[in-house]
Amino acid sequence: MQQTNFFVAITFLAVALQFFLQPQLASGQGKMATVLSIDGGGVRGIIPGTLLRFLESKLQELDGANARLADYFDVIAGTSTGGLVTTMITAPNKDNRPMYAAKDINKFYLENCPKIFPQSSRDNFITKVKSLFGKVTGPKYDGKYLSSLTKEILGHITINQTLTDVIIPTFDIKRLQPVIFSTNDGKENVLKNALLSDICLGSSAAPTFLPAHYFETKDGDGKTRSFDLIDGGVAANNPTLMAITHISKRILMGKFKVVDMKPMESSKMLVLSLGTGTPKLEEKYSAVEASKWGLLSWVYEDGATPIVDAYSDASSDMVDIHVSTLFQSLRSEKNYLRIQDDTLTGDASLADIATTENLQKLVQIGNELLKKPVSRVNLETGRFDEVRGEGTNEAALIRFAKLLSEEHKLRPAKLRPSPAQGGPTTGGEHLRRSHAITGILLACIFVELSLI
Numbered sequence: 001m002q003q004t005n006f007f008v009a010i011t012f013l014a015v016a017l018q019f020f021l022q023p024q025l026a027s028g029q030g031k032m033a034t035v036l037s038i039d040g041g042g043v044r045g046i047i048p049g050t051l052l053r054f055l056e057s058k059l060q061e062l063d064g065a066n067a068r069l070a071d072y073f074d075v076i077a078g079t080s081t082g083g084l085v086t087t088m089i090t091a092p093n094k095d096n097r098p099m100y101a102a103k104d105i106n107k108f109y110l111e112n113c114p115k116i117f118p119q120s121s122r123d124n125f126i127t128k129v130k131s132l133f134g135k136v137t138g139p140k141y142d143g144k145y146l147s148s149l150t151k152e153i154l155g156h157i158t159i160n161q162t163l164t165d166v167i168i169p170t171f172d173i174k175r176l177q178p179v180i181f182s183t184n185d186g187k188e189n190v191l192k193n194a195l196l197s198d199i200c201l202g203s204s205a206a207p208t209f210l211p212a213h214y215f216e217t218k219d220g221d222g223k224t225r226s227f228d229l230i231d232g233g234v235a236a237n238n239p240t241l242m243a244i245t246h247i248s249k250r251i252l253m254g255k256f257k258v259v260d261m262k263p264m265e266s267s268k269m270l271v272l273s274l275g276t277g278t279p280k281l282e283e284k285y286s287a288v289e290a291s292k293w294g295l296l297s298w299v300y301e302d303g304a305t306p307i308v309d310a311y312s313d314a315s316s317d318m319v320d321i322h323v324s325t326l327f328q329s330l331r332s333e334k335n336y337l338r339i340q341d342d343t344l345t346g347d348a349s350l351a352d353i354a355t356t357e358n359l360q361k362l363v364q365i366g367n368e369l370l371k372k373p374v375s376r377v378n379l380e381t382g383r384f385d386e387v388r389g390e391g392t393n394e395a396a397l398i399r400f401a402k403l404l405s406e407e408h409k410l411r412p413a414k415l416r417p418s419p420a421q422g423g424p425t426t427g428g429e430h431l432r433r434s435h436a437i438t439g440i441l442l443a444c445i446f447v448e449l450s451l452i
């Protein structure tokens with residue numbers, strides 16, 4: 001009898017020990033650096049908005065309703081409209097959690113795009129372009145609403161305060177050089193620690209659409225730096241590669257501590273890259289037409305802007321090709337998921353058609369994109385070919401959600417943004433501790449019994 005009690009005690013003690021040892025096993029280093037990247041594309045930001053809503057809902061199914069995208073990605077990069085989305089999901093609210101849940105991104109677009117891109121301005125612009133004697137001065141939109149909106153929402157928040165590392169590219173038209181804003185730079189260099197509102201306005205100032213944006217930053221000694229910014233899309237409409245090199249640079253500097261990896265080691269990266277859609281299949285321009293275009297037609301042709309379409313698509317695809325090759329070279333192509341729709345047509349393919357009808361259509365396009373098969377760029381044709389055996393984008397995002405959730409649990413708590421108090425992790429922690437304590441108490445009782 002006493003012996004039995006003793007064995008039972010040992011068993012309880014062993015179980016209790018296990019509960020105590022568990023957190024030590026779980027708080028080791030991360031296995032993969034995680035990256036989210038969002039392209040530019042004006043109102044078409046609704047397409048990645050829809051995909052992100054789906055991804056966050058899957059993360060919430062795994063880790064509880066308080067889970068937010070910013071908890072899971074080491075780096076979030078966004079250009080232009082992608083920069084706005086990045087800011088929405090990483091700027092801190094008063095509780096130091098993301099200002100917007102992913103499900104609120106589309107709400108924001110549906111509510112504000114009609115005021116950022118009023119269709120009357122568009123009609124005016126078209127009338128001016130069409131009248132030979134009219135003068136086309138200024139961009140299509142004055143940008144005043146977007147400016148007051150971002151300032152009102154973001155207030156004095158600077159880029160060093162985002163809840164995970166963000167990267168937002170812009171282009172300085174005065175110095176003719178890309179200016180890349182990042183949380184890390186903001187923390188290390190006061191002159192690069194600009195207001196998020198200024199960065200958003202700079203990165204979304206697409207030529208011919210919105211005015212260029214000027215601002216200054218100041219350091220403690222009163223030294224200033226000026227910025228004359230236009231859309232980051234001219235530098236990197238798809239900021240995926242920028243995010244990857246950013247991590248690699250941090251590794252070289254010995255400052256990337258969450259994962260033990262080499263620079264550009266794609267087998268230790270999990271990269272989700274979201275496009276905003278393109279009208280590739282529509283083939284709306286041709287050499288025969290383009291050879292007749294004058295200055296104006298390159299900027300404005302039948303409601304579209306060929307020069308902006310060409311450079312933004314070219315730069316998005318070049319990055320996709322580079323990144324695809326990088327991942328294929330280490331046989332880790334499953335770690336890179338690029339979701340892009342190349343079948344847009346008509347209004348949906350433009351960056352500034354902010355009618356409710358078109359905005360709703362974009363939501364629908366995003367939802368349909370989830371059901372399409374995972375595709376990868378064909379280096380010959382430039383088209384996206386279905387990848388056999390990898391299922392739909394939806395299935396791929398579910399797979400990513402699981403990997404992101406596992407990765408999140410590997411990170412030591414202080415290195416990762418906490419997924420909200422009272423969330424499942426904290427709950428799990430309490431449960432684990434109480435199991436351990438119960439185990440020890442039971443063990444003690446049985447040790448006593450065995451001694452009687």
Ligand SMILES: *[C@@H]1O[C@H](CO)[C@@H](O)[C@H](O)[C@H]1NC(C)=O
Pocket residue numbers: 158160161187190193
């Ligand atoms: C961020 O920058 C602001 C303004 O320069 C500064 O007051 C704040 O302490 C900085 N915060 C962090 C986390 O670096």
